[in-house]
Amino acid sequence: SQELEQSPQSLIVQEGKNLTINCTSSKTLYGLYWYKQKYGEGLIFLMMLQKGGEEKSHEKITAKLDEKKQQSSLHITASQPSHAGIYLCGADPRPEGAQKLVFGQGTRLTINP
Amino acid sequence: DGGITQSPKYLFRKEGQNVTLSCEQNLNHDAMYWYRQDPGQGLRLIYYSQIVNDFQKGDIAEGYSVSREKKESFPLTVTSAQKNPTAFYLCASSLSGLRNTEAFFGQGTRLTVV
Numbered sequence: 001s002q003e004l005e006q007s008p009q010s011l012i013v014q015e016g017k018n019l020t021i022n023c024t025s026s027k028t029l030y031g032l033y034w035y036k037q038k039y040g041e042g043l044i045f046l047m048m049l050q051k052g053g054e055e056k057s058h059e060k061i062t063a064k065l066d067e068k069k070q071q072s073s074l075h076i077t078a079s080q081p082s083h084a085g086i087y088l089c090g091a092d093p094r095p096e097g098a099q100k101l102v103f104g105q106g107t108r109l110t111i112n113p
Numbered sequence: 114d115g116g117i118t119q120s121p122k123y124l125f126r127k128e129g130q131n132v133t134l135s136c137e138q139n140l141n142h143d144a145m146y147w148y149r150q151d152p153g154q155g156l157r158l159i160y161y162s163q164i165v166n167d168f169q170k171g172d173i174a175e176g177y178s179v180s181r182e183k184k185e186s187f188p189l190t191v192t193s194a195q196k197n198p199t200a201f202y203l204c205a206s207s208l209s210g211l212r213n214t215e216a217f218f219g220q221g222t223r224l225t226v227v
Binding site: 004006009030031033035040041042043044045048050088090092099100101102103104105106 | 119144146148153154155156157158161171201203205207213214215216217218219220221223
């Protein structure tokens, strides 16, 4: 079955520092999604990547999908306390048919002032 | 305001009882989903529905049931057959059940079996 591995599982950074979260699959991904979750709450959609080599940015967050469409990274520049939370990658592992997202286990991000 | 609403936020159930979690959306989305999240783990798909009156099992459907009688509603029943029901349950919807449309999530229901 499709599995998504996120690394690191937990990350503590000083406010103002840059950081990167990775999401890796052994199989091709058809649609890669990044979400953010506050503990005990729902998921907030951040970005969706579809094409190999695609890169998207929103404010200080940049997401990339590699050419093989097996790995994605989420990069935060000049981190702020508002960036703290759990980041989850989700992906559709099938080339067609109904969308059935599978998710990584999440990366818990803590920002120290 | 458009959105997806789950209720209740917290739910306690005695062992052996069935319980139903509510999920309503006013986004006019065709597709709806139920996920389960356990501590330190990602989300696992329980059931999904692409259109009204149709739904499909996800990866962990055993012990759960759903209905989709209205476009805006997708309730999930956790039955007594579910051996480990204590978890955080998330409902989501997307414009269509086709790929590459982002899903919008509710705020979740935390179910505890006592």
